[in-house]
Amino acid sequence: MTAVSPMDALRAASRPTAAMPAGPRMLLAGATGSLGNEVLNRLVGGQSYAQVQVLAQSPYIEAVRGMQLLQVLGNELSRWPQVAADVGVIMFEPPRAFYQRERALWTPQPQQLGGVARWMHGCGVKSLAVVLPHEMGRLPEAVKHGLANLDEHEVAALGFERLIFVRSAMAAARPAPADFLQSVAQMLFSAWSYMVPSNERPVRAVHVARLVEAALNQAPAGIHVAPPELVWRSAQKNALQPELKAWLDRG
Numbered sequence: 001m002t003a004v005s006p007m008d009a010l011r012a013a014s015r016p017t018a019a020m021p022a023g024p025r026m027l028l029a030g031a032t033g034s035l036g037n038e039v040l041n042r043l044v045g046g047q048s049y050a051q052v053q054v055l056a057q058s059p060y061i062e063a064v065r066g067m068q069l070l071q072v073l074g075n076e077l078s079r080w081p082q083v084a085a086d087v088g089v090i091m092f093e094p095p096r097a098f099y100q101r102e103r104a105l106w107t108p109q110p111q112q113l114g115g116v117a118r119w120m121h122g123c124g125v126k127s128l129a130v131v132l133p134h135e136m137g138r139l140p141e142a143v144k145h146g147l148a149n150l151d152e153h154e155v156a157a158l159g160f161e162r163l164i165f166v167r168s169a170m171a172a173a174r175p176a177p178a179d180f181l182q183s184v185a186q187m188l189f190s191a192w193s194y195m196v197p198s199n200e201r202p203v204r205a206v207h208v209a210r211l212v213e214a215a216l217n218q219a220p221a222g223i224h225v226a227p228p229e230l231v232w233r234s235a236q237k238n239a240l241q242p243e244l245k246a247w248l249d250r251g
Contacts, residue, residue, distance in 0.1 A: 023050040024086035029116050032102040033093030038209035060104035077115045088120035088128045117155040127162040129212055164215050169202045169228045207235035214244050
């Protein structure tokens, strides 16, 4: 074995190393609720992105490595900072009341979809994923596989290279009954929910997060809309990749 002198070792250590290729930069709006938390953990933990900036409405100490907070001025989108990013994700689940981190984050309202998408496009975002919750069994058949309203058409017209809509079913929130008649109405509603086809029912947040992550990694250029039944099927055992391939090949 050839001996290495201390000077040779110091010279080798001082040489600049080849820089690792930088990954894409992400902007994330609405990293709240169980779904937002799962998506954030997967996207940050997967280390596929050089930077993940999460929109926040107040300062908070970041506890997730690889995540940065980008503080924005509430709903004054015209005054938001222009930052550089490649990928965007928009979600609408409200923060959970007892999670301090989530209360510090900013979550858009559905009617703000167009404004947030325009801002992200202005920041250089080329790939955008939008997770759109809807009450199970209430989504018209005509819009499951296409653009649902003028807001979505407006986003599509912005010119993103890749645009992904994920239509995720959610259970309807029901307030505590105030009287007997309301209790009966809620009991009837619960019975109706069993009549909803299983492939239109909500799936666990972790499965939706896996689909969003995989779609961002694998979707080709174009507009891709995942209907609720595809979200459900992709959550079944070993079904994610086959369902993803069939969906994206059709797109």
